[in-house]
Amino acid sequence: MVVHIVGLDKPGSRFLLQGNEAVARGALEGGVQVATGYPGTPSSEVIETLAEIAKDHGIYVEWSVNEKVAFDVAVGAASVGARALVTAKNAGVNWYMDMFATVVYGGLPGGLVVYAADDPGAFYSSTEQDTRPLARSVGVLILEPADQQESKEMVRLGFDYSEKFELPVFVRSVTRISHSTGDVTFGEIRRERNKVFFNRHYGLPFRYNVYGPYKYGGEVGPSAKHAWQLERLDSIKEFVEEVPLNWVEEGNVDVGVVASGIGYSYVKDALARLDSGVKLWIFKVGTPYPLPTKKLSKFLSNLREVLVVEEGDPLVEEQVRALSKDCCPEVKVLGRGSGTIRSFGELGLAQVLRAVSNLVGSKYYEPSDERRKVKAEVRKIIAPRSSMMCAGCPHLGTYWVLRFALHKTVNKYRDRFKGAWIVNGDIGCYEMGGYGLFAKEIEPSKEKVTKRVSFDNPYEILDTNYIMGGGIGVAQGQYHAGYSEGPIVAVAGDSTFFHACMPALLNATYNKAAITFLVLDNSWTAMTGHQPAPTTGVTATGSPSRVYKIEEIAKALGVDDVWVADPYDLKSAEESLLKAIDKTVNENKTTLVIFRRECALQVVRRLTREGKVITHYVVDTGRCVGCRLCVQLGCPAIGWDKNAKKAFIDPTLCVSCTLCAQVCPVKAIKPSTEEVVGVKGV
Amino acid sequence: MRYYHIMIAGVGGQGNLLLSRIIGDAALSKGLRVRLGETFGAAQRGGSVHSHVRIGKEVYGPLMLEDEADALLALEPLEGLRRGVQYLKEGGLAILNTRKVSSIDVNVGVAEYPSIEEIIESFRKLKARIVYHDFTKIAEEIGSPRLMNVVVLGVFAGIAERELPFTLEDLKTAIRGRVPQRWVELNLRAFDVGYEFSKNYIMK
Numbered sequence A: 001m002v003v004h005i006v007g008l009d010k011p012g013s014r015f016l017l018q019g020n021e022a023v024a025r026g027a028l029e030g031g032v033q034v035a036t037g038y039p040g041t042p043s044s045e046v047i048e049t050l051a052e053i054a055k056d057h058g059i060y061v062e063w064s065v066n067e068k069v070a071f072d073v074a075v076g077a078a079s080v081g082a083r084a085l086v087t088a089k090n091a092g093v094n095w096y097m098d099m100f101a102t103v104v105y106g107g108l109p110g111g112l113v114v115y116a117a118d119d120p121g122a123f124y125s126s127t128e129q130d131t132r133p134l135a136r137s138v139g140v141l142i143l144e145p146a147d148q149q150e151s152k153e154m155v156r157l158g159f160d161y162s163e164k165f166e167l168p169v170f171v172r173s174v175t176r177i178s179h180s181t182g183d184v185t186f187g188e189i190r191r192e193r194n195k196v197f198f199n200r201h202y203g204l205p206f207r208y209n210v211y212g213p214y215k216y217g218g219e220v221g222p223s224a225k226h227a228w229q230l231e232r233l234d235s236i237k238e239f240v241e242e243v244p245l246n247w248v249e250e251g252n253v254d255v256g257v258v259a260s261g262i263g264y265s266y267v268k269d270a271l272a273r274l275d276s277g278v279k280l281w282i283f284k285v286g287t288p289y290p291l292p293t294k295k296l297s298k299f300l301s302n303l304r305e306v307l308v309v310e311e312g313d314p315l316v317e318e319q320v321r322a323l324s325k326d327c328c329p330e331v332k333v334l335g336r337g338s339g340t341i342r343s344f345g346e347l348g349l350a351q352v353l354r355a356v357s358n359l360v361g362s363k364y365y366e367p368s369d370e371r372r373k374v375k376a377e378v379r380k381i382i383a384p385r386s387s388m389m390c391a392g393c394p395h396l397g398t399y400w401v402l403r404f405a406l407h408k409t410v411n412k413y414r415d416r417f418k419g420a421w422i423v424n425g426d427i428g429c430y431e432m433g434g435y436g437l438f439a440k441e442i443e444p445s446k447e448k449v450t451k452r453v454s455f456d457n458p459y460e461i462l463d464t465n466y467i468m469g470g471g472i473g474v475a476q477g478q479y480h481a482g483y484s485e486g487p488i489v490a491v492a493g494d495s496t497f498f499h500a501c502m503p504a505l506l507n508a509t510y511n512k513a514a515i516t517f518l519v520l521d522n523s524w525t526a527m528t529g530h531q532p533a534p535t536t537g538v539t540a541t542g543s544p545s546r547v548y549k550i551e552e553i554a555k556a557l558g559v560d561d562v563w564v565a566d567p568y569d570l571k572s573a574e575e576s577l578l579k580a581i582d583k584t585v586n587e588n589k590t591t592l593v594i595f596r597r598e599c600a601l602q603v604v605r606r607l608t609r610e611g612k613v614i615t616h617y618v619v620d621t622g623r624c625v626g627c628r629l630c631v632q633l634g635c636p637a638i639g640w641d642k643n644a645k646k647a648f649i650d651p652t653l654c655v656s657c658t659l660c661a662q663v664c665p666v667k668a669i670k671p672s673t674e675e676v677v678g679v680k681g682v
Numbered sequence B: 001m002r003y004y005h006i007m008i009a010g011v012g013g014q015g016n017l018l019l020s021r022i023i024g025d026a027a028l029s030k031g032l033r034v035r036l037g038e039t040f041g042a043a044q045r046g047g048s049v050h051s052h053v054r055i056g057k058e059v060y061g062p063l064m065l066e067d068e069a070d071a072l073l074a075l076e077p078l079e080g081l082r083r084g085v086q087y088l089k090e091g092g093l094a095i096l097n098t099r100k101v102s103s104i105d106v107n108v109g110v111a112e113y114p115s116i117e118e119i120i121e122s123f124r125k126l127k128a129r130i131v132y133h134d135f136t137k138i139a140e141e142i143g144s145p146r147l148m149n150v151v152v153l154g155v156f157a158g159i160a161e162r163e164l165p166f167t168l169e170d171l172k173t174a175i176r177g178r179v180p181q182r183w184v185e186l187n188l189r190a191f192d193v194g195y196e197f198s199k200n201y202i203m204k
């Protein structure tokens, strides 16, 4: 058995940890008892790591069905005095805001650390949303680490701070920390566990019931609890003046920097590149809310100009500006809010270097004009690499079938459907169906009329795509608003189905929306790194659980017409889908087709582990007529030989799913007898 | 040494992250600070992946800047050029695996994959020192194309031996620590083969 580094009892040792692993270590050093979350890049490794060491360290760890449930479960644990951690990506924070905003009315006896991994630059997300303003609106202490070491310390300390004030503590990381790796020195693992108890009136009457008749400051019920919370927040404001997470580094000029979170690391990196005798004043912020205003006023009073460096929205900057108006109105406050640094996209080191060098008045490296020219030349030949699904991905089969079923339906009902169908997308590997191709330039259309868009690959099939569970609701709105120029379809994955689609599907049947819903059930939460889902049959910690059948749930939600199809069997899957769409457009019914086939990557990994050979298919170039149909499937193992005008298959990638062979009109694609060692299961 | 920067570029599934961690462990064993910044696309496999490897006394965040890479490990030629043009410094070292992995844009005919000659020529224009070869082929000969990343590491270690802040032995120890037990022997062999290759390679 390999033991995960994070669980090692080696205080004082240094290891390389990814930011999320450091958070897991922090939780261990903080004596976490219950940890919950829903997968979401760049946050998932916290729960994954804790799940691995859960048994050895006596921690309860779960993948919850969505972030809201994860949050509620963590609240429950802290309500009986346990130390709890809940994790989510930026988008997931939106999901639990209701409970977050409410539980602070009275707080909790157990330490509750709320860990959020934001994604500025939206590498893995629909938005670059900064979640700090959400936590601020709720009125809790926010901690923001500058690197992996601080991620660990802040989570560990977060439990203490949370228990001190009996309010959740919000720890906000960003991709460049959570998904980067750094050296981390370990501390002691906390073995002591909080006692678990329940006492309805502990500390406050009706502690755990916002409607309880708690009286305070002349108010009763929620307002009284609100007054309690604001008092706590006042104590937190005093407290942050003393915490070791905010500090000042002295300078020798009258300009300075206020740097929060990763912003601090960028400032240090920038200064390491600027050889000047100038030493800036630096105020390192570890608590972007509330800020230590006394300490900060003192800092500002020495300065003429201050640059606020933070990743995301100008949360610290606006507070500093407001503060400076009171304490030192002559100080000029610069940052993303003032336009000194671009306010969208990733903050990044390059922008910080530019802004800091302006402040210091020293030069930094920039390529010569000559070099820039060479680079521009070179860039011209670099072909883009748009995202693709894996070789043999079952979603490729589903999208093939969907594309042709939609064509056939609008042709069949030509007199009714003058315009276009709508395919509403959702979030998961299949969202790549809406990524398009980087190499294509698209002009916006100015007319407010229905237009059919033609496409010849699975990466352009989705018409709309926003958030998890969004597509099925959006489809209903399109129908009820009277869109009738083509069938209305929504797609979602299995993990997404459980996360957010069940209430929306019930809404569709109850309110009679004529839409066709496709659930792409690959048994995993694939895109975020293959966490188990209720379709997998195991829990986060690997213990067997039941396998939920979406068709059974759908029937209970009022869907009368359900088909289960195999995306590796194109012909019969298409028949099922055609029937479903037909029923929708003719009988105005909500129909469902479940495309069930395990994620190809997981299958191949399992076969590789078992030492099995994964065969491949080949194109018989004598037979291939160069029609390019198989290329349109969008499988990354299929290439196009420009000179020979024939398709070819990369044997190291092909996983023998048979899809291309089914698609080929002249049967030119066949299994190979040759054995090739591939990189398939990596 | 303030910092030493290595950019690792490739596509998903080539073992990019493993390489960055092996190098990171070797640097860590010398008491240096380490930051590894990894960026990959949404896809599980086949997408563009690159890692910033930063080691030294003065590293804080995970990002290097334009023209700051001392070395580029290009596990795939197109991805190598994509990151090389952005990050490799003048006179920097590029180890280029010439085995192409096509892209969907190329497959459906909306873009063209440059020839290996064009790619090499581009590196020359960028004033890189370049070592190129089909390292996947070497890996296949050793036993599996999956060993390509470690072959490339061996080549790099051989060429950059004198400028690296850690030894060959440190790298091998790191390999032993990072690779599953049953794969250790093959990986060490891949490393040695890469190293030997570098000693016989004449840079043009």
Ligand SMILES: Cc1ncc(C[n+]2csc(CCOP(=O)(O)OP(=O)(O)O)c2C)c(N)n1
Binding pocket: A038, A039, A040, A041, A067, A089, A091, A092, A095, A427, A428, A429, A430, A468, A492, A493, A494, A495, A496, A497, A520, A522, A524, A525, A526, A527, A528, A533
């Ligand atoms: C609110 C929210 N939580 C989490 C995520 C992260 N996320 C992206 S895709 C995905 C899961 C997809 O699983 P599934 O629907 O089964 O599709 P698959 O990737 O397996 O095809 C998740 C959880 C998100 N985008 N939004």
Ligand code: SF4
Binding pocket: A388, A389, A390, A391, A392, A393, A394, A395, A429, A522, A526, A527, A599, A600, A601, A602, B044, B045
């Ligand atoms: S990880 Fe699985 S579901 Fe995702 S693209 Fe690859 S094969 Fe498809």
Ligand code: SF4
Binding pocket: A391, A392, A616, A617, A633, A635, A636, A637, A638, A649, A653, A654, A655, A656, A657, A658, A659, A660, A661
């Ligand atoms: S059989 Fe065809 S479609 Fe399936 S993985 Fe191989 S090349 Fe791709």
